[in-house]
Amino acid sequence: xxxxxxxxxxxxxxxxxxxxxxxxxxxxxxxxxxxxxxxxxxxxxxxxxxxxxxxxxxxxxxxxxxxxxxxxxxxx
Numbered sequence: 001x002x003x004x005x006x007x008x009x010x011x012x013x014x015x016x017x018x019x020x021x022x023x024x025x026x027x028x029x030x031x032x033x034x035x036x037x038x039x040x041x042x043x044x045x046x047x048x049x050x051x052x053x054x055x056x057x058x059x060x061x062x063x064x065x066x067x068x069x070x071x072x073x074x075x076x
Contacts, residue, residue, distance in 0.1 A: 024062065 001009075007026075011019050065073070
């Protein structure tokens with residue numbers, strides 16, 4: 001069994017919240033790998049604002065309350 005299959009076998013049995021943690025960790029490892037393997041030329045290349053925002057969209061989704069949670073906490 002390859003590693004991806006082993007990970008899948010474990011994750012598919014987890015509750016959704018824990019499976020999401022595994023996904024977040026895998027995305028973190030991927031981002032870390034990409035950051036450490038970028039060339040200096042790539043780092044010096046400016047990125048369009050929209051491209052940067054799109055690449056970060058949802059990155060901190062689990063760290064902030066939803067609009068509904070804010071409204072509920074505020075009594076609205």
